[in-house]
Amino acid sequence: MKKYSAFAVAREAMRHHTGWNRAWRDAQPKKRYDVIIVGAGGHGLATAYYLGKNFGITNVAILEKGWLGGGNTGRNTTIIRSNYLQDPSAAIYEKARSLYETMSQDLNYNVMFSPRGVIMLAQTEHEVRGYKRTAHANALQGVKTEFIGPERVKQLVPIIDLDGPRYPVLGGLWQARGGTARHDAVAWGYARACSDMGMDVIQKCEVTGIRQEGGKVTGVSTNRGDIDCDKLGIVVAGHSGHLADMAGFRLPIESVALQALVSEPIKPCMDVVVMANTVHGYMSQSDKGEMVIGGGTDGYNNYTQRGSFHHIEETVRALIETFPMISRLKMLRQWGGIVDVTGDRSPILSKTPVEGVFVNCGWGTGGFKAIPGSGWGMAELMAKGHSPLTEAFGLNRFREGRFIDESVAAGVAH
Amino acid sequence: MLILTCPNCGVTAEETEFHAGGEAHLKRFGPGSSEEEFEGYLFMRSNPKGVHFERWRHAYGCGKWFHVARDTTTLEVFGSYSAQTTEPPQDILDTIEDRRPGWSPAERPA
Numbered sequence: 001m002k003k004y005s006a007f008a009v010a011r012e013a014m015r016h017h018t019g020w021n022r023a024w025r026d027a028q029p030k031k032r033y034d035v036i037i038v039g040a041g042g043h044g045l046a047t048a049y050y051l052g053k054n055f056g057i058t059n060v061a062i063l064e065k066g067w068l069g070g071g072n073t074g075r076n077t078t079i080i081r082s083n084y085l086q087d088p089s090a091a092i093y094e095k096a097r098s099l100y101e102t103m104s105q106d107l108n109y110n111v112m113f114s115p116r117g118v119i120m121l122a123q124t125e126h127e128v129r130g131y132k133r134t135a136h137a138n139a140l141q142g143v144k145t146e147f148i149g150p151e152r153v154k155q156l157v158p159i160i161d162l163d164g165p166r167y168p169v170l171g172g173l174w175q176a177r178g179g180t181a182r183h184d185a186v187a188w189g190y191a192r193a194c195s196d197m198g199m200d201v202i203q204k205c206e207v208t209g210i211r212q213e214g215g216k217v218t219g220v221s222t223n224r225g226d227i228d229c230d231k232l233g234i235v236v237a238g239h240s241g242h243l244a245d246m247a248g249f250r251l252p253i254e255s256v257a258l259q260a261l262v263s264e265p266i267k268p269c270m271d272v273v274v275m276a277n278t279v280h281g282y283m284s285q286s287d288k289g290e291m292v293i294g295g296g297t298d299g300y301n302n303y304t305q306r307g308s309f310h311h312i313e314e315t316v317r318a319l320i321e322t323f324p325m326i327s328r329l330k331m332l333r334q335w336g337g338i339v340d341v342t343g344d345r346s347p348i349l350s351k352t353p354v355e356g357v358f359v360n361c362g363w364g365t366g367g368f369k370a371i372p373g374s375g376w377g378m379a380e381l382m383a384k385g386h387s388p389l390t391e392a393f394g395l396n397r398f399r400e401g402r403f404i405d406e407s408v409a410a411g412v413a414h
Numbered sequence: 415m416l417i418l419t420c421p422n423c424g425v426t427a428e429e430t431e432f433h434a435g436g437e438a439h440l441k442r443f444g445p446g447s448s449e450e451e452f453e454g455y456l457f458m459r460s461n462p463k464g465v466h467f468e469r470w471r472h473a474y475g476c477g478k479w480f481h482v483a484r485d486t487t488t489l490e491v492f493g494s495y496s497a498q499t500t501e502p503p504q505d506i507l508d509t510i511e512d513r514r515p516g517w518s519p520a521e522r523p524a
């Protein structure tokens with residue numbers, strides 16, 4: 001792999017950019033791999049990357065039915081934060097957030113991590129209490145967050161209307177080192193690094209069956225033939241139930257659509273991320289100047305990657321209350337992704353009833369922020385059979401009633 | 415946007431009048447059941463990519479629950495029927511069979 005650097009840009013400028021290589025090989029499937037990962041979203045690619053980097057396992061294929069990062073990884077609104085309530089969540093989300101800080105250097109790929117700060121607005125007394133509690137929990141967990149009053153909110157977000165018609169802003173939970181990153185670059189950077197380690201990133205390769213013998217996985221069937229493996233990682237977000245069905249078990253997951261939209265680009269007006277969970281909307285401004293907007297999920301099971309218009313209407317209505325100046329903005333694009341939602345709003349990183357098959361799913365509406373931490377833990381789980389990061393997120397927690405309740409922290413979808 | 419018909423009051427309306435209530439025909443397990451059965455009933459869902467039987471409530475209408483058969487990949491609604499039944503009625507199954515040749519009710523989870 002040729003290293004990217006300022007020097008490389010200068011050198012290529014001198015020779016009409018003829019020296020750049022493909023970022024990753026267009027690999028053909030081999031007959032057998034030690035590990036197959038299904039799904040080349042951020043979580044699948046990060047899992048493969050840390051399998052190679054931390055455990056030296058590089059005979060790995062990552063199979064993707066569409067194109068790299070074309071699932072939720074390329075459809076999300078890129079909010080990164082780690083101000084969750086429960087200890088296991090704080091551990092994995094904070095691990096991820098801290099890995100984001102150095103990801104560009106680590107991957108030699110600019111993922112444009114922008115720790116611009118994230119505010120979650122408190123707009124009811126209940127939310128004030130909830131976020132104070134989270135701030136206290138975060139202090140104990142070593143996650144730096146702070147409960148701030150309305151004046152400080154206004155200072156950080158001049159375009160906000162503190163005295164909205166329905167829900168005045170009473171304060172907010174502020175994480176100064178939260179922010180955003182470029183979602184495609186995260187997928188591309190990991191893919192380039194995986195390919196460089198000798199792994200095969202295979203696009204347009206859909207897994208259609210999971211082969212097993214005596215309760216143990218032996219490989220997968222795909223639209224490009226059968227491929228054998230010792231271990232299989234299912235990392236397919238909204239399609240997790242579908243893949244579990246192929247392997248013969250069920251998951252505590254429902255797949256629903258989550259939508260987002262962006263406005264026409266305008267001059268810089270808001271340099272932090274603001275989330276308003278009571279009214280169901282959140283917003284940030286991209287480097288191009290577009291206002292990036294998201295809200296809650298649609299209510300019913302859906303695999304169509306589009307949602308219902310009235311949800312967008314609801315989100316925009318809420319945000320206009322909070323940011324009156326956006327009322328004249330034109331919206332440019334709208335899209336949907338299929339998110340995998342669990343009952344306790346926490347992910348599943350786990351062994352499964354089939355030996356050698358592991359799942360990493362249930363990130364639902366908020367897994368972009370977790371990509372590096374999740375890959376780190378999942379790789380350890382697949383390589384060693386256990387990981388301190390993933391231990392609490394096993395499938396057995398549902399049977400044992402050990403939920404990791406993040407319905408408050410997850411709040412609105414993000 | 416879905417258009418659904420409430421079999422309780424006969425009103426046809428778009429989805430904002432209704433509230434989705436998740437998978438239908440779950441078999442209820444309670445005291446005396448095995449842990450696996452209880453977990454399955456409470457948490458595990460078939461979440462199919464395709465034909466889905468589900469519960470809806472006519473929240474801003476008559477307020478009553480009913481069932482809908484719908485395709486989660488096309489959003490096609492095959493029909494709605496009473497909630498007072500443990501399995502989809504034959505006419506709904508016939509419609510599905512007609513629209514999705516080869517689909518078999520056996521694929522439905524128990």
Ligand SMILES: Cc1cc2nc3c(=O)[nH]c(=O)nc-3n(C[C@H](O)[C@H](O)[C@H](O)COP(=O)(O)OP(=O)(O)OC[C@H]3O[C@@H](n4cnc5c(N)ncnc54)[C@H](O)[C@@H]3O)c2cc1C
Binds near residue numbers: 235337
């Ligand atoms: C609109 C929207 C906004 C969001 N906003 C945020 C946010 O602000 N912050 C945040 O942290 N999170 C956010 N999320 C959530 C986040 O996007 C996801 O949790 C995360 O991207 C999941 O990554 P993944 O790698 O698990 O899944 P994906 O990126 O969806 O990757 C799974 C891949 O598996 C592939 N696949 C599926 N079936 C098969 C098969 N049979 N064979 C081969 N490949 C298969 C798919 O094509 C897909 O590429 C948002 C999501 C959406 C939809």
Ligand SMILES: [Zn+2]
Binds near residue numbers: 420421425475
């Ligand atoms: Zn009715």
